[in-house]
Amino acid sequence: MVTRRIPHFDLAQIAESGQCFRLNREGPNWRLIAHGKVLQMRQHGETVQFLCTQKAFEEIWRGYFDLDTDYGTFLASPAPDDSYLAGAAAYGSGIRILRQDPWETLVTFLLSQRKNISAIRSAVEALCTRFGKPIHRGKETFYAFPTAKTLARCSPEDLSACSLGYRVPYVADAAKKVACGALDLPSLNGLDNDALQEALLRIHGVGIKVASCVALFGYHRLDCFPRDVWINRVLETHYGGRFDPLRYKGFAGVIQQYLFYYARNEKIDHR
DNA sequence: TGCCAGGCTTCAC
DNA sequence: GTGAAGCATGGC
Numbered sequence: 001m002v003t004r005r006i007p008h009f010d011l012a013q014i015a016e017s018g019q020c021f022r023l024n025r026e027g028p029n030w031r032l033i034a035h036g037k038v039l040q041m042r043q044h045g046e047t048v049q050f051l052c053t054q055k056a057f058e059e060i061w062r063g064y065f066d067l068d069t070d071y072g073t074f075l076a077s078p079a080p081d082d083s084y085l086a087g088a089a090a091y092g093s094g095i096r097i098l099r100q101d102p103w104e105t106l107v108t109f110l111l112s113q114r115k116n117i118s119a120i121r122s123a124v125e126a127l128c129t130r131f132g133k134p135i136h137r138g139k140e141t142f143y144a145f146p147t148a149k150t151l152a153r154c155s156p157e158d159l160s161a162c163s164l165g166y167r168v169p170y171v172a173d174a175a176k177k178v179a180c181g182a183l184d185l186p187s188l189n190g191l192d193n194d195a196l197q198e199a200l201l202r203i204h205g206v207g208i209k210v211a212s213c214v215a216l217f218g219y220h221r222l223d224c225f226p227r228d229v230w231i232n233r234v235l236e237t238h239y240g241g242r243f244d245p246l247r248y249k250g251f252a253g254v255i256q257q258y259l260f261y262y263a264r265n266e267k268i269d270h271r
Numbered sequence: 272t273g274c275c276a277g278g279c280t281t282c283a284c
Numbered sequence: 285g286t287g288a289a290g291c292a293t294g295g296c
Contacts, residue, residue: 115293115294119295165294229278
């Protein structure tokens, strides 16, 4: 087990921030399935326990949770005249931008379109349960996110059974391109933001919004500022459409997450 | 029960 | 180039 005191870190906020869909509360613990592994965690205030070896923590999870980035700087960045953003940042001060697997991020955001977050979770879990490699831990069995090769072999009916709806051909196209080598996701790491986005846009079903989510959450391009229905609503309602992400150059994606999480919970709280 | 969801493609014009 | 229609399905 690895114990760390981590400021500006909140597993509940990360789980509800809409960037990842396989981080769940399990009684007093948290369970994450990522990079083909199952990780359990506990958090009390700033103290976080990772139930893994020191080696796994250093090699995978420390980077995954972006623990070497100073989020204090981001949290202190809102312009003095922007009380809405200051409130949003304070509200979601434990959010981190995870370093997720590009393939998993691509598929989850392909199928995120016109689905709410609960529905995305269900569809992702269905894909994993049906097509993911089993991970055995004691008496329990979990499932890794399915590989491109596996999904490329699936029939439209197979994919359809995971509630993908009209997104079936999108996922199928992405899987085939990656499986046959026409699209080499790891090599896209070497591209600048514009070239990366351009490469992602060649996939059927990937538009500007999905491409920027994949860039932000799968390639850790903190500069990317995805605009979805929530963000557009916030920018229209609270900024009269005049919000400029360039004001937060280098970390606009973090700011976007604060705004998204705040706006979404604002609505949930008012139900 | 009906509305809406971390949008995109297609097709008029 | 721009705008609107159409899309499958689950969750609330």
